[in-house]
Amino acid sequence: MQIDVAALKSIFDPKLRPLIGVDISSTAVKMVELVDAGKGQPRVERYAIEPLPKDAVVDGNLASIEAVAETLQRCWKRLGTSTRFVAMALPTAAVITKKITLPATLRDQEMEIQVESEANQYLPFALEEVNLDFQVIGPAPGNPDDVEVLLAASRKEKVEDRVAAAEVAELKPVVMDVEVYATEAAYELVTKQLPGEGAGQIVALVDVGASAMKITIMKDDQQLYTREQAFGGVRLTEEIMRAYGMGPEEAESLKRSGTPPDNYEAEILHPFIEGLAQEVARAMQFFFTSTPYGEVHYIILAGGSALVPGVAEIVGQRTNINTLLADPFAGMAISPRIRAKQLATDAPSLMVACGLALRKFDQ
Numbered sequence: 001m002q003i004d005v006a007a008l009k010s011i012f013d014p015k016l017r018p019l020i021g022v023d024i025s026s027t028a029v030k031m032v033e034l035v036d037a038g039k040g041q042p043r044v045e046r047y048a049i050e051p052l053p054k055d056a057v058v059d060g061n062l063a064s065i066e067a068v069a070e071t072l073q074r075c076w077k078r079l080g081t082s083t084r085f086v087a088m089a090l091p092t093a094a095v096i097t098k099k100i101t102l103p104a105t106l107r108d109q110e111m112e113i114q115v116e117s118e119a120n121q122y123l124p125f126a127l128e129e130v131n132l133d134f135q136v137i138g139p140a141p142g143n144p145d146d147v148e149v150l151l152a153a154s155r156k157e158k159v160e161d162r163v164a165a166a167e168v169a170e171l172k173p174v175v176m177d178v179e180v181y182a183t184e185a186a187y188e189l190v191t192k193q194l195p196g197e198g199a200g201q202i203v204a205l206v207d208v209g210a211s212a213m214k215i216t217i218m219k220d221d222q223q224l225y226t227r228e229q230a231f232g233g234v235r236l237t238e239e240i241m242r243a244y245g246m247g248p249e250e251a252e253s254l255k256r257s258g259t260p261p262d263n264y265e266a267e268i269l270h271p272f273i274e275g276l277a278q279e280v281a282r283a284m285q286f287f288f289t290s291t292p293y294g295e296v297h298y299i300i301l302a303g304g305s306a307l308v309p310g311v312a313e314i315v316g317q318r319t320n321i322n323t324l325l326a327d328p329f330a331g332m333a334i335s336p337r338i339r340a341k342q343l344a345t346d347a348p349s350l351m352v353a354c355g356l357a358l359r360k361f362d363q
């Protein structure tokens, strides 16, 4: 039984740069390239969003590697960059993480052996089926002789499918992150939207995409809570299809623009927004009942479904919590080649891609 931790490190290590953040979501491939505008300050240089064929990605699994590869290639061409290095992420549910404590004096190799033996104890599958990675977080609280180590394990095929799709598209994966960590990285950016940069505040990031609502609750640089609920924009799309006898493409374009029938707002759109707000309120209740915390100061809404007009307002009213739309590019310089107005519209759905693009700035 052996895992090649050393070989893995080369995938996880973001030494090669520049770098594109690539989010393979359920409806689209999204790419963001950030460059150093001086003093380590990021500037958004390019971004692109390319829709995926239906069912190419289901529950974070690449059902069709070819379809994903083709979409990656189209997205990269549209991006118009020269770099092929990419940072990608695994879906949060595909990764098991655990914090362990090890003696601080261990050398790298000894630590690898310890990590493997710990992983062997609690992983529900054989070690040869997993990719294993670890990172020393810092001194263990209460014991200066120990360090805390974060261990991350994922089924090999999850990593291999993404790497394969990227390679078919002639891209070079250099970082394999986890979606929730990319979201946390992007959190640092959206705090620029908050008074006092959100210092000491409890902030709920709520990403409402097509199929899922992903909640990450942060206090400064610490994640307090994370949860996923089955609620997303496809509900609205399906309601439109049912009510007006439309196909999926037609329904999708009615959502985004176009002139809706007279009863649309009252009978279709409003119930959807109320349902969404209720789902967010439910998530907040889960947070309060399963943690010692009794308060959330801000809700930041991300994901394409946050773009439905009026969503932030209704969520704010139903939860009694200040609610705003995520803008990971808040306070960031923007390349003149980007249309600022379009970027502002797309920004809430670019959180993960943006968090991944930030990996370039990691030391």
Ligand SMILES: Nc1ncnc2c1ncn2[C@@H]1O[C@H](COP(=O)(O)OP(=O)(O)OP(=O)(O)O)[C@@H](O)[C@H]1O
Pocket: 025, 026, 027, 028, 208, 209, 210, 211, 212, 232, 233, 234, 237, 252, 255, 256, 302, 303, 304, 305, 306, 307, 308, 309, 349
């Ligand atoms: N302007 C808009 N108005 C309403 N809905 C929109 C708008 N733009 C996008 N959407 C909806 O947002 C959803 C896509 O959002 P997003 O790109 O965040 O999803 P995703 O990341 O692919 O999904 P998931 O995170 O569930 O995998 C779709 O359901 C789409 O119809």
Ligand SMILES: [Mg+2]
Pocket: 025, 026, 207, 209, 210, 303, 352
């Ligand atoms: Mg998403």
